[in-house]
Structure formats: C-alpha cells, structure tokens
Amino acid sequence: MKVTIIRRVVQLAVLVLFCLPPLLAGWGVFGLFAGSDEQMPTPADGVFFGSLSSSSVGGVTLFDPLAALEVFAASHSLELAALVGALLVLVVYGIIRSRAFCGWVCPVNLLGEGADWLRRKLGIAVPERTVPRRTKLVVAAAVVGLSALVGFPVFEAVSPIGAMNKGLVFGGIAGMGTLAAVLVAELFFSRRIWCRSLCPLGGVYQAIGRAGQVNVAINHEACIHCDQCKAACLADPVILEPAVDGDELLVRAGDCMVCGACVDACPTEALRFQLGRRPR
C-alpha cells in the first residue's frame, strides 16, 4: 500500500496546485474581485499558472504534446514556443516513464480509481479488457487528423483531463460530459476502459513509454504466480505476463504507468522499482 499512498498524495497535490493560482488571484466561481475599479491581479502574475493542456512555470511555457499536435494540425503551422514546450514535457516524462503522467498526475486516472473503489463497494462486476489497449494510439492519430480537417483542436474541446480543475475553479462544463461518460463506462461497462484503451494522450505517452528509466523489476525466485499483481494493474494485466511467466526481468510495455499497484499487491515482495532498463 506504500506506493499507492504516496501516489494518492501526489495526485491530490497536483489537483490543488492547478486550482490554487486562480483562487489566490481571486478568480473563478469563488472569486472576490467583482465590481472593483482596481487593476486586477491575474493568475499569470504568479510563478505557476495554467492547466494540464498548457501551463507556465517560472516563465517557461509547457504544452501537453497531444494538444500541441492538434493545434499544429488545425492551424497547418508549427509554433516554436508550443513545439519547445511540448518537447520539454515529452523529454521529462519520456526519461522517467511517459505514462507516469497517467499514474501520478492525470485527475481522470484518480477518478477511474475512485470508480474501481465504488464498483467494489457496490459489488458491480464488469469485464477487464473489452477494448484492446492499442486502440488509444488509433484514437490519438484520429484526433490529430480530424483537427487538421476541421481546423480546431477537437479533443481539447471535449477532453476530460483538464475538466476537473477547470470545473472546480471556474464552474466550467467543457469536458464534464466526457468525464461523466467515462465514469459511467468505468462503473458499468469495462474496468479502466478510458485510461487503458481510449485516452488519446495516454496513446501518445504509450508510444514512447518503453524509453522510460523507472521500471518495475521482478525477482523470479520470490514469485509464487498468484497473479495478484495482474489483478491490481492499472494499465493492463497482460503487460505483467512476460515478467511473471519468467521471460523478462522487467515490465517493458510502454503502457506501464509506474503506479506501483503491482508492487503493493505482491504478497512476496517479488516486485520492486528499479532505475534503468538493464536487468539486474
């Protein structure tokens, strides 16, 4: 349970971090500025401001790589600041483990884990894998292609990823419909269907995931093949199979979110995190 507790703290801290600047500047549905003639402070005056689509950290602009691709496709042009901002994000997450974004940062994954908890409490049984996990690569390509066709970034208009913090602070409803649909699908149709199989941003990160340097490693001598790690996996149970079956010493799949759910679930401590891709 140790990794999950740390991860939960990080997930909630990220949500608060994105909500704080507008609240501190007196913006949003809880804002205090209405009716004043004084020049208003803006959230952008602070060290950190933005959303999970684009943000500014100490004057450096960061871009969600999928949002940047959609904007480039929609405008049929490359904007240098967005390109640099997206590459920075890709390089940092890519070195760690690109889908660490999904496991540790994205609020939709937090919602999906809430749905898991609720389903267990209500005793609702749903299948594990109704849609192949590689579908999200196709969705990512379709989203970029469609953006080029219609001339605006289509996924950004309905994305549930930034919807939670925008909704909490500004009462915004963009993306809330998708968020509600994700919750219903996770509760009643298929476990973790959005993050495992459909999210196009997860698809972008999956594509470069194998380059990551934080990995789950297995001690084959300690493994008793109970499959509890697979039952706990937030990404897809099959990504643990090569390691559990004795063919690999690491979980190599680009889909691994380094969430640590498998490490926590293993009763014999056969699984642990290791730095680097070289088996030890």
Ligand code: SF4
């Ligand atoms: S293999 Fe382990 S660390 Fe990777 S996503 Fe599955 S549960 Fe999380």
Ligand code: SF4
């Ligand atoms: S939970 Fe641990 S012991 Fe059980 S199959 Fe996975 S690695 Fe092996």
